Amino acid sequence: MSNWWQDRVVYQIYPRSFQDTNGDGIGDIPGIISHLPELSELGVGILWLSPVYCSPNDDNGYDISDYRNIQPEFGTMADMDRLIAGAGNLDIKVVMDLVINHTSDEHEWFQKSRDPKSPYRNYYIWRPAVNGGPPNNWTSFFAEKCWEYDKLSGEYYLHLFSKKQPDLNYHNPAVLGEVENIMRFWLDKGVSGFRCDVINLLYKASLEDGTKKMILTGSEHYISRNGTHEVLRRLRKDVLDHYDCFAVGETVFVTPAMAHDLCDRSRGELDMVFSFEHMETDQYIVKWFKRRFRAGRFVKIITKWQDALEWNANYFENHDQPRSVSRFGNDTEYWKESAKMLAVCLLSLRGTPYIFQGQEIGMTNFDFKTMDEIRDIESHNVYRLLRHMHFPKGICWNIIRVSSRDNARTPMQWSNSANAGFTTGMPWLGINQNYRRINVYDQKKDSSSIRKFYQKMIAVRGQSDTLKYGSFHALHTTNRLFAFEREYSGEKLTVLLSFSPKKQKVTGQGSVLIASSGRTSYDGVLAPYEAVILISEVKA
Numbered sequence: 397m398s399n400w401w402q403d404r405v406v407y408q409i410y411p412r413s414f415q416d417t418n419g420d421g422i423g424d425i426p427g428i429i430s431h432l433p434e435l436s437e438l439g440v441g442i443l444w445l446s447p448v449y450c451s452p453n454d455d456n457g458y459d460i461s462d463y464r465n466i467q468p469e470f471g472t473m474a475d476m477d478r479l480i481a482g483a484g485n486l487d488i489k490v491v492m493d494l495v496i497n498h499t500s501d502e503h504e505w506f507q508k509s510r511d512p513k514s515p516y517r518n519y520y521i522w523r524p525a526v527n528g529g530p531p532n533n534w535t536s537f538f539a540e541k542c543w544e545y546d547k548l549s550g551e552y553y554l555h556l557f558s559k560k561q562p563d564l565n566y567h568n569p570a571v572l573g574e575v576e577n578i579m580r581f582w583l584d585k586g587v588s589g590f591r592c593d594v595i596n597l598l599y600k601a602s603l604e605d606g607t608k609k610m611i612l613t614g615s616e617h618y619i620s621r622n623g624t625h626e627v628l629r630r631l632r633k634d635v636l637d638h639y640d641c642f643a644v645g646e647t648v649f650v651t652p653a654m655a656h657d658l659c660d661r662s663r664g665e666l667d668m669v670f671s672f673e674h675m676e677t678d679q680y681i682v683k684w685f686k687r688r689f690r691a692g693r694f695v696k697i698i699t700k701w702q703d704a705l706e707w708n709a710n711y712f713e714n715h716d717q718p719r720s721v722s723r724f725g726n727d728t729e730y731w732k733e734s735a736k737m738l739a740v741c742l743l744s745l746r747g748t749p750y751i752f753q754g755q756e757i758g759m760t761n762f763d764f765k766t767m768d769e770i771r772d773i774e775s776h777n778v779y780r781l782l783r784h785m786h787f788p789k790g791i792c793w794n795i796i797r798v799s800s801r802d803n804a805r806t807p808m809q810w811s812n813s814a815n816a817g818f819t820t821g822m823p824w825l826g827i828n829q830n831y832r833r834i835n836v837y838d839q840k841k842d843s844s845s846i847r848k849f850y851q852k853m854i855a856v857r858g859q860s861d862t863l864k865y866g867s868f869h870a871l872h873t874t875n876r877l878f879a880f881e882r883e884y885s886g887e888k889l890t891v892l893l894s895f896s897p898k899k900q901k902v903t904g905q906g907s908v909l910i911a912s913s914g915r916t917s918y919d920g921v922l923a924p925y926e927a928v929i930l931i932s933e934v935k936a
């Protein structure tokens with residue numbers, strides 16, 4: 397009845413920051429291979445790799461210049477084959493990042509496309525100037541204009557992200573054909589599916605001016621349009637249906653209704669989607685303007701999505717988001733407690749859980765002091781824009797410090813030795829100095845560590861049909877307490893999660909399935925940030 401991608405836990409690797417093996421300061425595929433046994437021990441069943449294809453790295457691999465080759469700094473295709481085989485031997489499936497909304501401007505297609513007479517011209521979205529300026533008023537995700545003028549062609553091309561990420565043209569069937577062949581290439585190599593980057597933006601229904609002038613002007617013309625649904629159904633029918641694989645979409649600005657249309661089984665499109673709404677509960681309008689985290693807002697949104705969809709892709713972190721323990725927990729006094737509580741929350745919701753590298757040891761946001769330490773293109777663009785708008789330097793830095801994607805991208809903290817055991821060279825991005833206290837090596841030796849707890853919780857989920865397939869029913873969604881029930885075939889689990897630094901009385905019946913504190917019976921009082929799952933039989 398269930399699929400393997402519903403039973404397994406996914407672990408996302410950001411290859412640049414995972415493990416360096418040749419001293420160039422950049423994580424690589426041999427580095428991933430070297431940690432496979434540890435990932436297996438943790439209980440991971442699927443690895444999702446952020447892009448490892450050839451790329452000029454304007455956006456760290458999300459700008460692909462060759463979909464069929466490995467970025468040399470990450471290794472070779474032989475390394476990739478070894479990774480897929482090695483993971484397979486440990487019963488771990490590998491999933492690739494599929495970035496097909498745009499390519500790099502250094503991709504061969506785009507280079508050829510700059511010639512107006514080339515058959516590749518129509519692979520991208522080229523338009524002449526309007527009144528001597530860009531073809532419309534759209535704005536990009538990376539705080540720039542969406543159109544770049546190309547002297548060689550005498551026209552502008554569209555880019556929703558950086559100007560080195562030109563958007564592909566899905567009005568052209570040839571583009572779809574190319575994408576299908578790329579997917580087959582990787583599936584034939586033995587990968588088990590794709591995480592589909594900004595997949596609900598593929599089809600630009602029109603290039604008219606946008607009416608909303610606030611953020612992302614123009615987005616009404618490309619968010620989850622019918623043309624995108626058609627593309628997704630083609631990819632399913634022509635490719636995905638012919639392999640034992642799954643597809644998870646990264647879908648920006650989706651509502652539950654849009655998500656339903658993108659991933660309900662009856663639609664034949666995606667298998668599940670990453671929504672953003674819960675990640676937006678600590679902000680005003682855009683992520684750069686943070687407001688105080690209130691657990692009530694966060695868990696109400698999670699509940700809304702649990703209720704709305706048959707199956708969710710559950711996540712609290714990825715390479716674009718600050719660290720969850722710093723954001724939704726408490727990374728000082730209750731660091732360990734809140735990281736474990738978030739682990740229980742993530743792993744007991746209905747849906748496929750996604751863990752981002754470092755989350756399993758409670759890695760925190762970076763401790764950088766200046767913009768010079770930041771590498772992310774988005775952070776630099778936004779800083780420039782804010783300065784341009786005359787925000788004082790201190791305020792700009794604070795905004796970047798709290799929200800920058802580099803918070804999640806600092807290298808993996810393996811041990812308390814030099815450079816956290818990530819590299820023997822100079823790391824490409826600074827390492828959080830708390831590695832002496834927060835690292836894999838120490839946590840593997842400590843039976844009360846966050847990592848050991850993740851391992852236990854993943855195993856508990858693996859053995860519980862109720863946690864995997866049970867229905868979801870919320871009991872409490874307040875600023876201090878998130879409680880819900882899961883029910884399946886005569887068994888009921890009650891999940892109690894404290895988001896509070898104070899003790900709280902919460903009634904609950906049954907024996908303890910797992911508790912973040914390690915307790916074996918429940919007395920009606922939750923400790924600060926404690927998580928407890930109670931198990932009880934249901935009368936028929």
Ligand code: TEU
Binds near residue numbers: 458537646683801
């Ligand atoms: O991200 C898409 C996206 O909309 C955001 O999460 C984005 O990272 C940004 O923070 C908006 O403010 C995906 C990838 O996950 C991201 O790493 C890429 O940069 C982006 O697409 C372009 O490929």
Ligand code: CA
Binds near residue numbers: 422424
């Ligand atoms: Ca390396």
